Amino acid sequence: MAEYLYLIPILPLAGFIINGLLLGRLPKPVVTLVGCGSVALSLALSLTLFFELKALPADARMIEQVLFTWIASGNFHVSMGLLLDPLSAVMILVVSGVGFLIHVYSVGYMHKDPGYGRFFTYLNLFTFSMLTLVLADNFLLMFVGWEGVGLCSYLLIGFWYHKKSAADAGKKAFIVNRIGDFGFLLGMFLIFWQVGSLNFVDINAIAPSVFIAGGGLITLTCLLLFVGATGKSAQIPLFVWLPDAMEGPTPVSALIHAATMVTAGVYMIARSNVLYMMSPDALFVVAVIGAMTALFAATIGLAQNDIKRVLAYSTVSQLGYMFLACGVAAFTAGIFHLMTHAFFKALLFLGSGSVIHAMSDEQDMRKMGGLKKYIPVTYWTFLIGTLAIAGIPGLSGFFSKDEILWKSYSSGFGHPVFWVIGFATAGLTAFYMFRLVYLTFHGRERMDDQTKSHLHESPKSMTVPLMVLALLSIVGGWIGMPHILGATNHFEHWLEPVMAQGKGMIDTHALMSAGGNAGLEWGLMIASVGLVLIAIFIARMFYNRKPELATAWQTRLSGLHNLLLNKYYVDEIYGAVIVRPTVYFSLFLWKVVDVVLIDGLINGLAVIYSDLSEFVRRGQSGRVRTYATLFAVGVVVLIAVFMRG
Amino acid sequence: MESQILTLVTFFPLLGAALLLLVPKERHDSIKSISLIISFITLLLSFWLYAMFEPLANGMQFEVNIPWIASLGISYHLGIDGISLLLIVLTTVLNLLAILASFNSITEGVKGYYISMLLLATGMLGVFCSLDLFMFYVFWEVMLIPMYFIIGLWGGVRRIYAAIKFVLFTMFGSLLMLVAILYILFEYHSFAGEYTFDMIRLAQMPLGHQAQLWLFGAFALAFAIKVPLWPFHTWLPDAHVEAPTAGSVILAGVLLKMGTYGFIRICMPMFPEATVTFVPYISVLSLIAIVYGALVAMVQKDVKSLVAFSSVSHMGFVMLGLFALNLQGMEGAVLQMINHGVSTGALFLIVGMIYERRHTRLIEQFGGLAKVMPVFSVVFLIVTLSSIGLPLTNGFVGEFLILLGTFKANVWYAVIAASGVILSACYMLWMYQRIFYGKVTNKENEGLLDLSIREKIVVLPLLLLVFWIGIYPKPLLDRIEPAVKQVINQMGRSGTVKFDEDFSIEPVLADRAAEHELIVNVESEGK
Secondary structure, three states: OHHHOOHHHHHHHHHHHHHHHOOOOOOHHHHHHHHHHHHHHHHHHHHHHHHHHHHOOHHHOOEEEEEEEEEEEOOEEEEEEEEEOHHHHHHHHHHHHHHHHHHHHHHHHOOOOOOHHHHHHHHHHHHHHHHHHHHEOEHHHHHHHHHHHHHHHHHHHOOOOOOHHHHHHHHHHHHHHHHHHHHHHHHHHHHHHHHOOOEHHHHHHHHHHHOOOOOHHHHHHHHHHHHHHHHHOOOOOOOOHHHHHHHOOHHHHHHHHHHOHHHHHHHHHHHOHHHHHOOHHHHHHHHHHHHHHHHHHHHHHOOOOEHHHHHHHHHHHHHHHHHHHHHOOOHHHHHHHHHHHHHHHHHHHHHHHHHHHHOOOOOEHHHOOOHHHOOHHHHHHHHHHHHHHHOOOOOHHHHHHHHHHHHHHHOOOOOHHHHHHHHHHHHHHHHHHHHHHHHHHOOOOOOOHHHHHHOOOOOHHHHHHHHHHHHHHHHOOOOEOOHHHOOOEHHHHHHHHHHHHHHHHOOOOOOOOOOOOHHHHHHHHHHHHHHHHHHHHHHHHHHHHOHHHHHHHHHHOHHHHHHHHOHHHHHHHHHHHHHHHHHHHHHHHHHHHHHHHHHHHHHHHHHHHHHHHHHHHHHOOOOHHHHHHHHHHHHHHHHHHHHHO | OHHHHHHHHHHHHHHHHHHHHOOOOOOHHHHHHHHHHHHHHHHHHHHHHHHHOOOOOOOOEEEEEEEEEHHHOEEEEEEEOHHHHHHHHHHHHHHHHHHHHOOOOOOOOHHHHHHHHHHHHHHHHHHHHEOEHHHHHHHHHHHHHHHHHHHHHHOOOOHHHHHHHHHHHHHHHHHHHHHHHHHHHHHHHHHHOOOOOEHHHHHOOOOOHHHHHHHHHHHHHHHHHHOOOOOOOOHHHHHHHHOOHHHHHHHHHHHHHHHHHHHHHHHHHHOHHHHHHHHHHHHHHHHHHHHHHHHHHHOOOEHHHHHHHHHHHHHHHHHHHHOOOOHHHHHHHHHHHHHHHHHHHHHHHHHHHHHHHHOOOEHHHOOOHHHHOHHHHHHHHHHHHHHOOOOOOHHHHHHHHHHHHHHHHOHHHHHHHHHHHHHHHHHHHHHHHHHHOOOOOOHHHOOOOOOOHHHHHHHHHHHHHHHHHHHOOHHHHHHHHHHHHHHHHHHHHOOOOOEOOOOOEOOOOOOHHHHHHHHHHHHHHHO
């Protein structure tokens, strides 16, 4: 079956082409069948190939398929080629699996929207791009997927383009991502001119002998790639687009802005682990940015009132965790959290979509409350997702987050400060998530009567994906249990072949140098679980038992609350420092440099020239006497000149 | 016939123009159909040319060399390489589409208009085919006249100002070029004892450094005005805003390439040392053009002047790639010449379509058109994405190769140029948003009709090119590569300019040989 690898991305592309070219001409069921069916086939093929890969011996788990030469110029050569290895296998399962569930969910969620066909067209294009991104065997084809998912994100955020806020958000996402792409591009150039190839297999083979480990060039390369990752994965300083991206329909937020696209940066770094392992400095930067983002976004999440915005900041924060993991060279832990996060965050977003659906498109949690009894399936599945993200033992999020926390402390690249930040973030996460649950599902019903009369549980097409994702949110972590629980970490073993070479790079830094003993691991684990429980308890106090307490604290800390509510004014600062000056400068260039200086100079020359001609023309007066005088003067002058010479 | 195919392609439109002279001027339909048929046959001839062209062969193909004015060494000398070939096909494609797009918009002076269009085609094709400097100059000047009329007679409100500005700028440059041509002629006479205008022979003449600098300067000014390179660009926005749709399409699609074509065909092979000396100056001007053009485009109110300034930016990329003086940069630049013709040509065509409906191009007059004209909005989006160089569209391949080559030549140039990638997204998407997104606020936009069949036929070929070049650029790059290698070889012929084994002049990386070995090793390991 391996020869059909290319069909995994091509199938959704075919769905895109069929639905796109026949937009508005196909009956709705056919659109649904093409849209969901193409992704289902992709999923089936991904599963088949996953098991085929698994059947191979560990060190032979790599299938490359080169379709044709894409760009060739001199010694530059890039193919349309795909690479299936344990890492990309995990990714295609997440993308096509979660993607398929979200396609099904969209059938119910979007059924009344006049843009139903357009929605599925975009969704299929997205799936194609994302699968290309993760299956590419070289950086440039990865970049194709990278830009493709960016385009789909732009189109889907702006799906309801009649709203200015939606169109603005789409554009913002695209432009901020382009800033990241600027770094990605330069990183690729550096790699190519050093290594002579953009193919991952080649790079892994050649890079160690070309770059000096720990040198400036490899650090620069890794940091440039990381700039790309901060754009796509919404890290400081380029995270500003993701919260605004919530203007898109909720399935989009679940698929693109939680489960798949935004994790592309993490995937890219894990894919380039050999390069990163050569640059401890770059790893340190990745870890610092990841940790800072995790904490920073979690604090903003505390104060938001829009249900989707809380989840958006939560996503930014969780992505920070993944980068923290990569930064301490625990790439496997990063990818593990990427996967579990895909399950529970997709679940949470889809659950919030179900809430919004029930609430007649209301997203403000201050107008919700007590929804538990109206939409029980949504409630229970949402609660599972919340427990998973909060890190309650036994659920998927617990295992992946715990592994990151432990590695951020114990890894050779780790530091206790990283652990403290991760630990604090875990507490904040539990708090804002339970705040969300209490405000939405418990307590007083704060909606108006009309909304209340319309409250209803969502259709099967929406609740079944919720249930499947809830199940995955529970069991998804069991494949990566820590050793101290006496289990085998299957996930780590599975990714071992991809990470082995990178690990081999740094035998000088023992990976587990910081004295990782089982007792400490137990201690840290218990501490973080304890913190989470306390956070949940406080959230319950504030938002369920004694709401007046929350209001009181809010007024007491109104300065801080406003700062958080306004997201530290980052958007305003960017606007004042970057956006507006650029516009004014551009106006200056146009109105002053172009019109006044350059054109003025040229028109000035023209004026001088025409004045000069006017002067000469005056000589042609037609009066013989003047001519005769001038003639005489001329003769005299000439004679004088000749006599002197 | 095969040996005369270049003559046929070049002068076929002229034949059509002569034919149109015989048609009574009221018979609009006959005039239109004759021009359409003539340009369609020219297109087919250029396809035939493409089919017969040997991609891997070195040197000029389909060469014709007949002495014309022997005492001055002027001959009728035509011939093409991969660069000219692609530009010829681009010209015939855009010419046909421009004529098709004019059917409804040109209602007065129809006969004169189509005669001008066909004359213009012959002028452009002649420039790309000429291997004789005299003929090159004649064709170069011939283009000017019909373009002057197209802007000045069928243009907008300020058409006279724009037309005169266009002609004065261009004339200024071409006069200096004429002086330089005459200088070379006499210089060759004192070198070889005879006169010749043959470009290939002239390129073999050794020229002193000082002379090269002056001659390069004179030619470069003529070409830079055409490109247009900052700060010689101010004629372009005026010309574009005032020109009728077809005029803008040809102007942006083909005429601007005359400048960059001149650099690679004349300046580089004939004055290699001067070329190397001028690299930093031209690169810096190109970088200014890239950033400046993009920033100014961002604040334009008229769609056409926005696209005009974006052309300044894109052509800056082409110039930068050419003067990277390595295979990737120069191949990317040539490919980007084609790409810019396709994308910007398409942009002007579709802007013309909306202008025909609303008689305005002010961005603020629109909004919410995605609802009213869904097909049009998709077409516009695809062209927009191609213009900002999204992967799998044509713009990406060219831009990427240019940046890759530039990075090797000078890292900082590449860093600055890559910022253009961000800026282009800003101005294009902002324009797209203001035209297509939001609610329909202007009553006049409510009843707009979506694209007609004729309009769909006009844009379809360009959309296909956008994806074809984006997904499978190999056939084009295969034809460009030998031609670019040829230019680099010619530059090296004098012995004063050195290039390394992958054809890049002035290598940056000290130890290329070691690196080369490394790549070879890996390749063998891979197998």
